[in-house]
Amino acid sequence: MTVFDLAIIGGGLAGCSTALHARKKGASVILLERGRCGGQASGVNYGGVRQQGRHPAELPLATRSRGIWGRLHALVGCDCEFVATGHLKLARNDRDMVDLVAHQAVAADHGIAIELLDGADLRRRFPYIGDRFYGASLCADDGQANPRLAAPAFARAARQLGADVREECPVERAVPSPLGFEIYVTGQDTPIRAHRLVNTAGAWGANVARWFGDSVHEDVMAPNMCVTEPIAPLIGPNLGICGGGIYIRQASGHGSVIFGSGVGIADRDALRARPLAAVTMDAAKAAIDMVPALANVLVVRSWTGIEGRMPDNLPVVGPSPTIANLYHAFGFSGHGFQLGPAVGAVLAELAIDGRSPTCLAGLSMTRFAGVPDPVATTLPPANCSQHKEEGE
């Protein structure tokens, strides 16, 4: 009877990275993915790789992840089109500017360098930005990547190292057992057995957690995305705006411009999501407002994906509060692409070594149980204007 050291439910970026990192530690690993690795949120997102503007609770993970993004080629054999184009966050008014200044200080504590630009700087250095903006802050270290390539690349690398990555394998339920866990895949009578279990089931994460009595509310969201025909190089950094709203990037190399704002419709049970035309129209308007030269560019496609959203817009990352050797990481609320690589590294450490050097304070599931989470209470609420980004 095979008992894996570690089983992973969900082959998004978080799960595939967990598989790779656990395998690198020598653990025997099985990953079970209902569809295809990276077929859900991890494969269809905007491709923003930014630390700037994140809630402080996410910053330790974000900085660690940024390190991995820069080493992808060595790690998974392909750079997944990651380019450090910088991330420019625009201020609409002086109040936004105050937020940006405050965030600069917080980010500096985590070793992230952010440069503030006043209106004149902004116009001089980024002349294609619409003239109604008050200023901006630039994190040169941030960038963008191609989401379609990332999770599959991690899955491939994990497989090459000997992880058992199984696609088209929906997990119906899992239960604790004397040995660890028994995991039941649809259509198979014998359970898969593992000593430890990681739940990286994305928008379905709370559903999986509930099998073990870990009950949290996870909503669903579908960031509305559009992409244009390729155009000559125009936009350098990945662009965002204070308080959320429109975000725009130009795929380096290819030249298409990807923009998003607002949300479409997601049906988590039917595994279906679709963008909304009205939201697309608003996004086009906001995009022109931000980069007027986009007005006559053609949109060729719109899409969305199914993303889990927690009530405070922060993910759950950490051990189960009730079951030993069970770890959760889901509900990334629109910003788990950047975090994915580090989430996997940290989950592998937690599951195999029992601890991780990366601070997860404020991300524990216990924050929803009325159990005081010592650090979380000292952090600002996640829904302040700084951290509301819908999916970038």
Added chain:
Amino acid sequence: MTAEPPIVVVGAGPAGVSAARTLVDAGHRPILVDEGMFPGGQVFRRPPSPLQQSDKKLYGFDARRARRLHDNFSALLPSIIYHAETMVWAVEPGLLHLARGDKAICQPWKRLILATGAMDRIVPTKGWTAPGVVTLGAAQIALKAQASIIGKSVIFLGSGPLLYLVAYQYARAGARVVAVLEAGRPFRRFSDLPAIASGGATFAGGVFYIAWLKAHGVPIKTGIEPLEILHGSDGRTSGLRYRRKGQGRETILSCDALAIGYGLKSETQLADLLGVDFHFDPQQRQWLPTTDLDGRSCVDGVYLAGDGVSVRGNQIAAIAGELAALALLSDMDGSEAPQAGALRREIRRARRFRKALDSVFAFPTDQLKTLPDEALICRCEGLTAGAVRQVVELSGESDINRVKAFSRLGMGRCQGRVCGPAAAELIAAAASTDILHVGRLRGQAPLKPIALATLAGGRDDGI
């Protein structure tokens, strides 16, 4: 806008116009939306008035039907709300999203008849993106709507009845038709003949065009395999290298333009966005929206007619349009029109003819198996056949949407409308799997590229 729940017909070709007429006859005032400048659709396209020519010259055998459609339409016009040059760019339950000029319009709908027609189906040949290579449809548009021809000496390459018709039209318009090169081997099997003859007028038309071309010294070669479209130092098309299937000897023909078409591909994105079921039609080798004989889809209030549901030509399209409208009316008030039975019989008969045509002019899947690696398959993204084969091999994937995600296949301006059918065959061959497993590219809004400014522009609510 009328007070009644709006019935919207999309497409003013034979199917759409006949559906609209049927609705008007029943006392409704449908909204008819069409991208074209004038009604008529692809087959009965009309030039702007300064370029007007006689119907006989424009439409040949179909001149009477063309005139009838145009006359019908004129009579219909006061009773419908007609919107020309209006593109549907998205559809949602109860809401159509239109674009006209630089304006976006939201049009509510309660019942919808999709008569969106078909477009040319392309099989890439090495060199097919050279200037001077156009689709059969585009060659026809040049002739009908712009009163011009695509070149002085033209090769017609591909498969299907349209090949002979357009070659004939070009010869009549004064072009030198270098040759008609047919990939299929029509009329080789006697067993096909009775079924083909059941095509009636369509069949007679086809036979006439072939006979006419032969009588005028135009070489017609069947069973050919194109190898490469040649170009001169200026990059423009200069000729074609080809051989007879299964034979070694290659032939080169010179030309200054080439029209290509391998039958038609149904335009199905609207049905797809609405969630209509699809099935793979092995005869037409494409995924088609599933409807009952009358054109009822599985989505409440959504009906399909014409080439957009199955390529059967303009006569059947008109019948299907009427049937779909009758189905819609019957679902509204439970009525059963007396003529429905006869119309259904016509459709059934057409199926037999269509089947024969499809087996005679079969999609040349072999040509895609042997397409050289360096030939472009997805021209929007500059993707070669070799690149697609490599992705299939390295990823082990044969699902076209997965291959798309890894290679950018079908992610460009055409969204796979041009490359999709050929790419599916290529993937199936590369993965040694059945085309059914390759699946189909999912439709996504906008249906056709649309400027940000248009999306951002005015937002009228309904027409």
